Amino acid sequence: EVQLLESGGGLVQPGGTLTVSCVGSGFTFSNYAMSWVRQAPGKGLEWVSGISGSDGRIYYADSAKGRFTISRDNSKNTLYLEMSNLRAEDTAVYYCAKPRGDRGYQVLTHFQYWGQGTLVTVSS
Amino acid sequence: EVVLTQSPGTLSLYPGERATLSCRASQRVSSVYIAWYQQKPGQAPRLLMYAASTRATGIPDRFSGSGSGTDFTLTISRVEPEDFAVYYCQQYGGSPLTFGGGTKVEIK
Numbered sequence: 106e107v108q109l110l111e112s113g114g115g116l117v118q119p120g121g122t123l124t125v126s127c128v129g130s131g132f133t134f135s136n137y138a139m140s141w142v143r144q145a146p147g148k149g150l151e152w153v154s155g156i157s158g159s160d161g162r163i164y165y166a167d168s169a170k171g172r173f174t175i176s177r178d179n180s181k182n183t184l185y186l187e188m189s190n191l192r193a194e195d196t197a198v199y200y201c202a203k204p205r206g207d208r209g210y211q212v213l214t215h216f217q218y219w220g221q222g223t224l225v226t227v228s229s
Numbered sequence: 230e231v232v233l234t235q236s237p238g239t240l241s242l243y244p245g246e247r248a249t250l251s252c253r254a255s256q257r258v259s260s261v262y263i264a265w266y267q268q269k270p271g272q273a274p275r276l277l278m279y280a281a282s283t284r285a286t287g288i289p290d291r292f293s294g295s296g297s298g299t300d301f302t303l304t305i306s307r308v309e310p311e312d313f314a315v316y317y318c319q320q321y322g323g324s325p326l327t328f329g330g331g332t333k334v335e336i337k
Contacts, residue, residue, distance in 0.1 A: 140326070165325075205279070205285075213321050216274075219275075
């Protein structure tokens with residue numbers, strides 16, 4: 106059974122830095138691109154960033170470029186999102202998401218599996 | 230960036246009625262790059278459809294998708310009580326991936 110478990114959310118001050126993590130299980134982690142998708146309270150879904158399984162392809166939304174860094178450690182089956190210079194508008198639930206089985210190579214794709222999310226609150 | 234506009238914002242229906250949800254793209258998107266999700270309060274999104282008209286694993290056949298070019302539609306033939314939720318379309322034809330603003334299907 107595929108499972109994605111996010112952690113690391115919390116309260117951070119504007120301008121601060123926070124790293125959220127996602128541990129994947131039930132599949133060969135290195136074979137799959139992964140993404141971060143966020144959802145501000147009461148709002149819709151916004152894709153933030155995606156990374157390929159092992160060949161270094163990375164994409165960012167404009168809202169994340171220059172402030173957020175996506176990375177992964179395949180030996181630990183873990184996906185990361187380091188967020189710096191955080192703003193109030195970054196307050197959201199951050200989900201990690203995984204493609205369907207036959208779309209593992211594609212970073213820019215749709216998502217079959219989602220974690221439960223971790224809440225990041227940016228406030229003084 | 231491809232902007233996806235969903236309408237209506239809210240759809241009020243009785244159980245058993247037909248639901249028609251629209252997703253309009255700001256530029257042409259190949260139908261192979263359109264997905265639909267369902268989200269209930271406090272839950273992560275659930276993939277319903279991909280490639281515009283292919284149901285994801287375990288999705289009942291009362292859900293169907295169609296469309297091409299810039300106009301895409303998700304139809305629920307007869308809304309069941311468990312279908313009341315928010316629905317999002319997504320395009321994955323290029324970066325950035327984008328989602329529509331959502332359509333809430335509520336009980337009338």
